[in-house]
Amino acid sequence: MGLQWVYSGSTVGLQWVYSGSTVALQWVYSGSTVALQWLYSGSTVALQWVYSGSTVALQWVYSGSTVALQWLYSGSTVALQWLYSGSTVGLQWLYSGSTVGLQWVYSSSTRNKRRTMNEGITNLRQRKVEAKVEIKRRLLVNFNFAKGASRTGR
Known part of the structure; x- marks a missing residue:
């Protein structure tokens, strides 16, 4: 099951995917940039949050x-x-x-x-x-399906 929603004036985006034991949410607002990524897959939970006024970033991962x-x-x-x-x-x-x-x-x-x-x-x-590379590597493996869905949905 998947949901995609995009408005492109000053850019609003939402992606939501549910597949088996995997749930993913992506949210983007691009005025002065807000981004949220959330993933639950099996024993892995990941959250990324970015606010770019004068820059706030949070990454959180639980896996096993x-x-x-x-x-x-x-x-x-x-x-x-x-x-x-x-x-x-x-x-x-x-x-x-x-x-x-x-x-x-x-x-x-x-x-x-x-x-x-x-x-x-x-x-x-x-x-x-080094930590960013490792976390991104793990997240990319899990987020690949969402990126693929984004390409095919457009």
Whole structure:
């Protein structure tokens, strides 16, 4: 079952798909940009949210025993990444007014805490890129059918 709705003055879009154990919702408003993506498929739940006035972004994924959260506010930059997977918990936090960085990982009996100032920012950015690539890879696998439906529906 699928629903598509598009209005193109200053752009409004809605996609809704239900197929077996998969439910997907996409919503776009393009005045100064609002976007929502939501997916439930088997044991995977994913949410992406974007507001682009001065930029707000949220990504949230639950899959099996893995939970991941990414949060970005870009006025003078706030970033949060949080991951729980099995016996591993990771937190990355960045505030960039005069720059604060925090990385924290707990894995079974191994504990690693690191507080940094400027030197930690590069490492935070690298890990953020790696996490985004992995989350996008997982989401693309699940969202492929929705993109295909979008192409065929037009």
